[in-house]
Amino acid sequence: MPLLKCENVTKRFGGLVAVDDMSFTIDHGEMMAIVGPNGAGKTTMFNLINGVFPADEGTIHFEDVDVTHFPAHKRAHLGMGRTFQIPRPFASATVQENIAIGAMFGAAGSEISVDEAMEMADHYIDLIGLADHRDKPAGGLTPIEKKLVEIARALAMKPKLLLMDEAMAGMNPNDIDEMVSFIKDIRESEGIAIVAMVEHIMRAVAGLAERVIVMHQGALLVDEPTKEALTDPRVIEVYLGKPAEEFDA
């Protein structure tokens, strides 16, 4: 039984088909990347998976539960976590409170008291190495620190599936390598499936994912192991265009 199963999922915004008949599965504990150029429909696909808005057609199953019509917070309770491209920590709350909010309302939230959530938050603060910032408002952190707080907040939800939206956008190669190894570590320690969305940083894709889904104009282009996907001529064409000699003059 796959962890997540999307079947013929379609989303339209007026006349624009943002996600077009997407079908794929994600297994427990899998490390996967969704890639595609700007406008390919990756963020829309993420939003459909975790219920920011509903799909127009198709079904989404999470561990055999049909979640197609579930609101976002119910999907979170079932075990979906999410980070955003531009980190969105709760600015006025402290780092500890931000992460504790994840623990309080996430998959295990209903059994966790506020005090227990604060203790859990401390564990994740140590994991991301921000112990010095524990009691500072998250709004005052640097962008990378905010990103880490957001990852910790999502992990504190105890998800089975973590959707990471452009976790490495705007980072230098050094930071990317660090983030890649950090993400690999948390996947090992938490034992969760991670889907990372990446626009064009192939260094991250190659280092991170075992399998790659490439989206193009809202549709699924390839769904292959990473190595094959990154050398697939169709993928190269989407990113770089065809070689000049293949065009008829």
Add this chain to the structure above:
Amino acid sequence: MKRAHKYLPIFPVLFAYGALLGYGLFFPGKWQLVSQLAFYCTLGQAFNLFMGMTGYVDFGYVAFMGVGTYGMAISIYHLSDKGLGLGIIVIGLILAAVFSTLLSLAVGAVALRLRGAYFAIATIGVNEGFRYLIEGARIWNGSEGMIFTRHMKQALGKPAAMAIGTFWADIMMFGIAILAAVLTLIYMRNKVGYALTALREDEDAAKVMGINVTKYKIIAFITSSVLAGLLGATAWALKLQYVYPEDVFEIHYTVEAIIIVLLGGAGTLLGPIVGGLIYGITKYYLAIVLPGFQLLIFAPIIVAIIVLFPEGTIGILKQKVMGTPLQKYII
């Protein structure tokens, strides 16, 4: 944070209300001012529970005070000859709470689906709509209002009716203020408060974190509305002993509530007290020093304070005491 420590900030609240009450009791001739200040503090405290904690601005807020006033009026008007004594006031408070709950459920079911400016605009209509409904459909005597001074005297005797209007209604108002503050603190220290902080900062992110934002918005909305209903029932119905729709469905009071919350610091516990005192005292003395011009002077003062200190008095104070022992008390 230790369990007992979490509720320490209630002490400055009790101290502030105790001092205000003491000032009124022991300084002759100041009760009128104290009553006015207590009204503003209570209004701010009740309004803050929704606006401050969720970031939603409800321009129709005074409608909850209005229906609360009617709740008390109806009880006294219709039950004065039943020999219930003070029971009519208890029934009045219950009716005020029920009316404001029902109205908040009706408004919330529609308006809480909207965000930001759309929510604000939708709620403006509630207030005006309700007033015209009462006047046009002649509900509860329509625009003629309800005058129940006589009924109160009949039910409770003349001295008791007088004492309630001039003193005990104000004491009840203090009680509502403290109730509002206690509820605010309890919410802040429990999941409700964290959910509200999250949805105030970023509603979409809050949903994705597993927060049922609709549920928590409604909790805050109903709590805040019921407190407004109780405030209307005491500060207006019991004190004035009459009610006219054009008096109680008056948007002016909502604007005052917004100003008080912003002056003190939205979403803080002590903010509404500080905001209510600043607003009430300034308004009172401006009316004495510059009668007729007070609003002209007052408006730029308010604009200046809100521009200079967007986080409000308590917001600034919180930053100042961070890291000191006072931090535990100022929120």
